[in-house]
Structures are given as C-alpha cells and as structure tokens.
Amino acid sequence: MRIVVASGKGGTGKTTVATSLAVELASRGERVAYLDFDVEAPNGHIFLPPVVEESVPVEVPIPAIDDEKCTACGKCCEACQFNALACVADRVLVFPEMCHGCGACALACPEDAISEVPRTVGWMDIGYSGAVSFAQGKLSIGEAMAVPVIRALKKRVPVEGFSVLDSPPGTSCPVVETVRGADRVMLVTEPTPFGLNDLKLAVETVRSLGVPAGIVINRSGIGDSGVADYCRREGLRVYASIPDDRSVAEAYARGELPGRVIPEYGRIIGKLADELVRPEAEVGVS
Ligand code: SF4
Ligand code: SF4
Structure with missing residues (x-):
C-alpha cells in the first residue's frame, strides 16, 4: 500500500506523522519503507537516522x-x-x-x-533506519526542478508492503507527482484559518487525481472548529486528531519521535495505523 502523507502548507507536523507511522507499522512486523519526497528540504532523516547504502545522482x-x-x-x-x-x-x-x-x-x-x-539535478540516498527501509531525494542547491528527482525516487517505491511517502507541502507540480498513483493520502492540517485555507486547496488537488483522502488534525485544541466543520461538510474522514501538547514540540525540537517518549502520541499513531490496515471500503475513505 502506497500512503502519501501531505499537507497544504508547511509546518503542520507532516514529517513527524509520516515517520511515526512508518515506525509504528514496522513495530507490527509489517514490511515498511519511508521515502522523503520533500526534495527541497528533506528532514525525515532527523527522526529516522539512516544507514545510507547507496547515493545515486539524478x-x-x-x-x-x-x-x-x-x-x-x-x-x-x-x-x-x-x-x-x-x-x-x-x-x-x-x-x-x-x-x-x-x-x-x-x-x-x-x-x-x-x-x-x-x-x-539532485541525488537519492537509499538505505535503512532500523527495520524501516529508507530513501530520500535531494534537489541540488540552486536547482528549480524538483519533479525529475521525485520521478526518480518514485521508481524506488517497493512493490510490496507499506510505503509511506512524505510529500512536499503545498499543491504544486512536485506534490501532484508524488500523489499520483497513491492508494491513499493523509492530509495533515492544523485547526486554524490558515490551515483550513490550505487544506481546501490540498483536498481539491487530491480529488482531481482521484486518490482517496483522509485528514489528520494536528495540534487540535488551538484555533477554531473551521477544519472539523469543513471535513463534516465535505464528507472527509478524520483519521486522527492529535492534541496540542508542549511535550510533542519539545520532542520535535530534540529530533525525537514523539511516540517514543509520549505514550498518548504513540497511542494515536497506533490508531492511525489501525485505520490504514483496514480495507478501504471499511475505512470509508472519501
Ligand atoms: S535545429 Fe537548426 S538551429 Fe537548432 S541545432 Fe539544429 S540546425 Fe542548429
Ligand atoms: S526542447 Fe526540451 S530538451 Fe530541448 S532545450 Fe527545450 S526543454 Fe530542453
């Protein structure tokens, strides 16, 4: 199953969710690959320090x-x-x-x-981080075209097991190229007017590609109910709501996966993984 974790804007906690999900699935004995498609600023390697076996030019x-x-x-x-x-x-x-x-x-x-x-125009690093297969794309400094690097990295998505694709933020060509052909998309957002604005654009983009999407509301408790109301109106399934918690931000600042030090965060990511391993019809993705 190819799962893209995306967001309409940067700073929503997308990479934290994507890397946590990969680790959670691997802890269940699943075959899992994490691939960082945010090629202009890949940072999943901070949470999942990899052993790089191969660096390939694009x-x-x-x-x-x-x-x-x-x-x-x-x-x-x-x-x-x-x-x-x-x-x-x-x-x-x-x-x-x-x-x-x-x-x-x-x-x-x-x-x-x-x-x-x-x-x-860029590079790919291929390796592993613990039980998780790891790959990341890196656009060369000063290069404008991310899509060739993303296309090359897509060829490295394994055909078996779970693949968690950490998308670039936004709704431009690199995002479209990452999402195309996915089985599901998780859109990570935050419950603020800015989050809602960018979520709407991301939902439109994903729908235009015909990929089923669900929502993860990060830092729930801040902002307002606009995102939750929008999801209800649009029939979008909310996969998980992650409460705003200073200790999550502190774990992030230390480069630690929050689920490893905050049991509640780990429990929510566990429920998220439960949703994904269920059949699509049962999950009722929109
Ligand atoms: S298309 Fe004409 S101008 Fe261009 S390289 Fe060929 S001969 Fe030269
Ligand atoms: S036609 Fe295509 S290959 Fe040739 S210079 Fe233009 S973009 Fe490059």
Missing part, C-alpha cells in the same frame, strides 16, 4: 549543440516550450537550468546537430 538529459553541423535554422528554439534555448545570430544558446530534458529540440533538428548530455 540526471536530466540536456542538449549539446554541434556548431559544425548547426545551420542556425532556428527550428530547435521554436520546438522548445520551456525557453531553454535562444537562437541568436548564427548560434544556439542553451540555458541548462530551464531545460526539462524533453528531447523535442533534438527531434526538431534537421541537421542532427543536437546530442544529449547528462546534467545532475
């Missing part, structure tokens, strides 16, 4: 122009939808950071003057 093919063959016809620049090429006088300029590696320019070139060379 590469995007970018064009290399053979000036001897190029006739400056301009067809490659017309074909590029991402403004990664500029045809200036009798030369073609390549802007590697803009290139999506789609290959359209090479196909459009009538002179066979374009070959492809790899460009590293």
Whole structure:
C-alpha cells in the first residue's frame, strides 16, 4: 500500500506523522519503507537516522549543440516550450537550468546537430533506519526542478508492503507527482484559518487525481472548529486528531519521535495505523 502523507502548507507536523507511522507499522512486523519526497528540504532523516547504502545522482538529459553541423535554422528554439534555448545570430544558446530534458529540440533538428548530455539535478540516498527501509531525494542547491528527482525516487517505491511517502507541502507540480498513483493520502492540517485555507486547496488537488483522502488534525485544541466543520461538510474522514501538547514540540525540537517518549502520541499513531490496515471500503475513505 502506497500512503502519501501531505499537507497544504508547511509546518503542520507532516514529517513527524509520516515517520511515526512508518515506525509504528514496522513495530507490527509489517514490511515498511519511508521515502522523503520533500526534495527541497528533506528532514525525515532527523527522526529516522539512516544507514545510507547507496547515493545515486539524478540526471536530466540536456542538449549539446554541434556548431559544425548547426545551420542556425532556428527550428530547435521554436520546438522548445520551456525557453531553454535562444537562437541568436548564427548560434544556439542553451540555458541548462530551464531545460526539462524533453528531447523535442533534438527531434526538431534537421541537421542532427543536437546530442544529449547528462546534467545532475539532485541525488537519492537509499538505505535503512532500523527495520524501516529508507530513501530520500535531494534537489541540488540552486536547482528549480524538483519533479525529475521525485520521478526518480518514485521508481524506488517497493512493490510490496507499506510505503509511506512524505510529500512536499503545498499543491504544486512536485506534490501532484508524488500523489499520483497513491492508494491513499493523509492530509495533515492544523485547526486554524490558515490551515483550513490550505487544506481546501490540498483536498481539491487530491480529488482531481482521484486518490482517496483522509485528514489528520494536528495540534487540535488551538484555533477554531473551521477544519472539523469543513471535513463534516465535505464528507472527509478524520483519521486522527492529535492534541496540542508542549511535550510533542519539545520532542520535535530534540529530533525525537514523539511516540517514543509520549505514550498518548504513540497511542494515536497506533490508531492511525489501525485505520490504514483496514480495507478501504471499511475505512470509508472519501
Ligand atoms: S530538451 Fe526540451 S526543454 Fe530542453 S532545450 Fe530541448 S526542447 Fe527545450
Ligand atoms: S535545429 Fe539544429 S540546425 Fe537548426 S538551429 Fe537548432 S541545432 Fe542548429
């Protein structure tokens, strides 16, 4: 089962929930993988310190122009939808950071003057943390395109057992790419007007992808009832409500999984895991 833990905004406690869930499922003897798709700022490794067995570069093919063959016809620049090429006088300029590696320019070139060379845009670390298989994507500093790293990491999602995918926050392309093909999504939110605003966007995004979603309300007790009312109106199942508790924040600040030091937190994550191992129809995901 591929479970994505996502949130409409950062700072909701998504990674704490995702890593806690992975550890809880592993403690039950399940085969579990945790994969950090928050490739711009992966931090699941703080809760699950990994033994990294393999670091693999993620590469995007970018064009290399053979000036001897190029006739400056301009067809490659017309074909590029991402403004990664500029045809200036009798030369073609390549802007590697803009290139999506789609290959359209090479196909459009009538002179066979374009070959492809790899460009590293990020890395994947593969290993394990205790009984949990571990993988994380890391976008290189200064890179704009997270999706190639996410696509590469998705190829590392095991086909058996439980996989907990820690999504980037928000609703942009990297989130869509992470959620696509998942079995369930858990949207972690907080009961504030800001949380509600971003939750609505996240629910729309997930629904547009046709993936069943449930909600985890973190820090319940702060804010107002807007999130709970919205979930009721929309028929969204609330998988768990995690009370606001200073000791959870203190555990987080120490880089400790709260469930290891706060029994109540561990009990809630246990119930969350119970929900996930039940069949979809029984859980009644929306
Ligand atoms: S590979 Fe695609 S994105 Fe990159 S320069 Fe060629 S057409 Fe543009
Ligand atoms: S399409 Fe080929 S020949 Fe034409 S400008 Fe581009 S690289 Fe040069």
